[in-house]
Amino acid sequence: MQEFLDYILDHYHRPRRKGEMEGAEVVLKGGNPGCGDVVVIYLRREGDGTLKVSFTGEGCTVSQACASIVCEAADGKTPDEILNMDYTFLEERVGPDIMRGRFKCATLALDTLKAAVQSLK
Amino acid sequence: MVDCRAEFPALREGVVYLDSGATSLKPRTVIEAMVKYYEEFPANVHRGGYPWANRATEAYEESREKVARLLGAHPDEVVFTKNATEALNLAASILGEYVKEGDRILVSVMEHHANFLPWMRLARIKGAEFVIFNVTPDGYLDLNDFKKKLTHNTKVVALTMASNVLGTIPPFKRVAKMAREVGAYVVLDGAQYLSHHRVRVRETGAHLIGFSGHKIFGPMGTGILWGRKELLKDGNPLLIGGSMIKDVGFDNYELEETPKRYEAGTPDVGGVIGLGAAIDFILKIGYDNILAHEGELTRYLYESLRSVPGVEVYGPPPEDRTSLVAFNLRGLHPHDLAWYLGEMGIMVRSGGHCAHPLHKFLDIPYHQSVRASVSIFNTKGDVDRLVEGIERAKRAFRL
Ligand SMILES: Cc1ncc(COP(=O)(O)O)c(C=O)c1O
Numbered sequence: 001m002q003e004f005l006d007y008i009l010d011h012y013h014r015p016r017r018k019g020e021m022e023g024a025e026v027v028l029k030g031g032n033p034g035c036g037d038v039v040v041i042y043l044r045r046e047g048d049g050t051l052k053v054s055f056t057g058e059g060c061t062v063s064q065a066c067a068s069i070v071c072e073a074a075d076g077k078t079p080d081e082i083l084n085m086d087y088t089f090l091e092e093r094v095g096p097d098i099m100r101g102r103f104k105c106a107t108l109a110l111d112t113l114k115a116a117v118q119s120l121k
Numbered sequence: 122m123v124d125c126r127a128e129f130p131a132l133r134e135g136v137v138y139l140d141s142g143a144t145s146l147k148p149r150t151v152i153e154a155m156v157k158y159y160e161e162f163p164a165n166v167h168r169g170g171y172p173w174a175n176r177a178t179e180a181y182e183e184s185r186e187k188v189a190r191l192l193g194a195h196p197d198e199v200v201f202t203k204n205a206t207e208a209l210n211l212a213a214s215i216l217g218e219y220v221k222e223g224d225r226i227l228v229s230v231m232e233h234h235a236n237f238l239p240w241m242r243l244a245r246i247k248g249a250e251f252v253i254f255n256v257t258p259d260g261y262l263d264l265n266d267f268k269k270k271l272t273h274n275t276k277v278v279a280l281t282m283a284s285n286v287l288g289t290i291p292p293f294k295r296v297a298k299m300a301r302e303v304g305a306y307v308v309l310d311g312a313q314y315l316s317h318h319r320v321r322v323r324e325t326g327a328h329l330i331g332f333s334g335h336k337i338f339g340p341m342g343t344g345i346l347w348g349r350k351e352l353l354k355d356g357n358p359l360l361i362g363g364s365m366i367k368d369v370g371f372d373n374y375e376l377e378e379t380p381k382r383y384e385a386g387t388p389d390v391g392g393v394i395g396l397g398a399a400i401d402f403i404l405k406i407g408y409d410n411i412l413a414h415e416g417e418l419t420r421y422l423y424e425s426l427r428s429v430p431g432v433e434v435y436g437p438p439p440e441d442r443t444s445l446v447a448f449n450l451r452g453l454h455p456h457d458l459a460w461y462l463g464e465m466g467i468m469v470r471s472g473g474h475c476a477h478p479l480h481k482f483l484d485i486p487y488h489q490s491v492r493a494s495v496s497i498f499n500t501k502g503d504v505d506r507l508v509e510g511i512e513r514a515k516r517a518f519r520l
Contacts, residue, residue: 001464005517034473036456036489059487060454061518101460 004095008065015064017054017071024054026119030112037063039109041071041116050076051117055109062094062102067109069093079117085110123406123414126498137467137503142285142445142494144335145316147395151338154398155391166390167364167381181390184397185380191400192347193321200346200353200383201334201393205312206235207359208331208346209279211383212308213239215329215348215356216277219306222248224276227305229262229291230255230482231284234475236310236331240279249276255482260284260436262291268299275305282314282330286476286490287435288419288442290314297326306352312336316496317415317443319408322347337403339396342389353379360385411497415444418495422446422504426493429511431520435483435490445494447474450511452520455491461514462491467507469493 021027021042031037037059044052053075055067073089074082090106091099099106126132128148138146158180164173166181182196189196202208220226226244228237230253244251254270255263262280271278278300283290297307309327311320316337322330329352334343348356358365358376365385367375376382403411420439423446426432431451436442450458459471471491473480480488493507514520 002517006519009519033488034477036454036472036487060456062457062460097464101464102456105456 001095001097004093004098008061008094008098011065011068011072012061015068017075018056018068019054020056021052021054026116028112028116028119030115031057031059031063031108035104036060037105037108039063039067039112041109041112043116043120045120050078051082051120052076053082053113057109060102060105062098062105063108066090066094066106070109070113074113079120082117083114085114122417122500123410123497125406126500128402129498132498135466137506139467139469139493139495139499139503139507141316141336141496141499142313142492143470144333144341145338145496146498147340148338148399148402150402151340151395151398155340155395158391158394163391165387177390180394180397181388184393184400187397187400188345191319191404193323194347195350197379198322198347198350198353200348200380201388202331202344202346202383203342203389204335204344205310205331205333206344208344209235209308209310210239211346211356211359212329212331212348213243214359215352216306216308217243217247218357220244220247220249220276223274224249225252225270225272225274226250226277226279227252227254227267227270227275227300228279229253229267229281231262231287231289231291231476231479232279232281233285233310233312234477235312236279236281236308237478240277243277250274253478256287256289256479258483260287260289260483261441262289262296264292264295267296271299271303271305273303275300275303277308278305279308279310281310281312282320282325283317283443284436284476284479285313285445286447286474286479286492287437288445288447289437290441290443294324294326301326313443313445316403317408317411328352334392334396334399337396337399339399340389340392342392343396346383348379350379353383356383358383358385362386406497414497415495418499418501418504419444419446421501422493422495422507425504425508429508431515432511435485444496445492447490447492449486449490450515450520453514453518454487455489457518458511458514459491461517462507462510465506465510465513467510469507
């Protein structure tokens with residue numbers, strides 16, 4: 001598990017694609033302050049049909065690291081490619097223990113991202 | 122110290138359960154009392170005149186008498202609910218008759234949502250003022266703030282008998298006395314208190330008190346509202362329907378007396394019978410022994426946590442608190458810490474503990490915390506495991 005934790009900590013401490021996006025076409029907030037985890041996804045269409053993706057947010061290590069992992073992977077993909085990303089994508093990266101024990105935190109960013117992409121269609 | 126671990130079937134080897142503040146484990150005698158009901162006389166209560174029904178009714182009402190004796194109350198003043206939340210909502214329903222536009226409802230900032238939201242909603246519905254009185258930065262009730270806000274139009278004062286986050290035991294008798302002097306009704310939340318302290322309801326000065334049955338070793342689905350008979354006599358029930366009316370016509374109905382008028386429909390008979398067994402269990406161990414055991418353990422828990430570098434503990438010192446400690450580890454979100462401890466078999470709770478206003482008021486990081494609570498079956502070894510677990514979490518998260 002430590003290997004997965006270290007991977008997560010790397011994304012948590014050095015988040016990729018974190019920050020508000022200028023000219024975003026979609027800004028979608030996921031999670032709620034009651035549970036303590038919030039992820040906001042920003043999207044913009046590029047000329048070649050791919051998407052620019054970023055996020056902001058606050059909350060636990062797992063939710064924020066997974067936002068970074070998901071946004072790094074999604075950035076530059078087409079909407080369909082992003083909609084095809086599923087929980088196996090996450091499980092391969094964060095491992096089964098975190099997927100099982102922290103399901104809500106781990107899946108928050110991916111679910112929010114996919115909802116944001118849907119709203120573009 | 123007391124050793125009663127063997128009486129809790131869930132306490133298998135290696136289990137470290139530090140979440141009795143959320144719900145207590147159930148002793149074997151409680152489980153057996155429920156099984157006995159379901160196996161031997163599983164009929165409905167207050168209906169039918171056959172032997173099972175009579176036995177079920179007797180056992181159900183015997184639990185009410187046990188609760189009444191425990192609390193120093195009359196059985197007619199004991200209403201069974203499904204939890205403390207329902208009890209406190211019922212309290213708001215009963216007092217709703219007396220609150221008018223322009224009145225004030227005064228509630229402490231350290232309330233659990235169960236003793237916060239029913240009053241906020243009642244104030245909204247009635248056009249009353251909803252006013253919050255504070256705690257001091259070190260987690261004590263701010264009596265000066267309370268006095269300042271206790272105006273003559275105050276109709277209700279709602280206060281916990283023990284905070285489920287800070288552990289603070291506020292001077293609820295003093296508060297009740299002052300509140301009565303301006304003619305306010307006093308509602309106490311005894312959910313965290315009754316598992317550790319004997320409560321003589323009449324000595325508290327309160328009009329209504331809500332309790333959780335499942336936090337005093339009783340089954341899930343049990344709670345208690347105690348209220349003064351004058352108030353319960355013609356209060357407004359939350360539910361109406363079966364088992365609580367004297368008569369129903371085509372366009373009218375007449376409600377039963379208390380407590381029946383508040384227990385519409387089929388109650389959790391097995392649960393209430395189990396609750397009776399839970400009270401027997403508490404009295405067999407004895408509140409003095411419970412307090413001595415938990416007092417020592419709470420001090421050990423508090424001091425052990427405070428000695429861990431990076432841990433910040435909230436609330437007053439152990440002598441002024443009930444058997445729980447909320448804390449945070451600097452640099453790690455409480456979800457992450459509680460989860461990692463859970464992976465090691467150490468069960469603690471993280472989150473806002475249904476006390477979001479308090480976490481905001483104290484400006485606790487992330488507005489959340491980790492909470493460890495101890496009970497009669499916990500040991501110093503459990504606390505040591507917790508501290509060891511925090512140290513391991515620090516290493517795992519590279520703190
Ligand atoms: C202080 C306090 N009040 C009320 C409640 C609500 O109790 P219940 O879950 O029985 O509704 C709790 C516990 O959850 C509590 O700790």
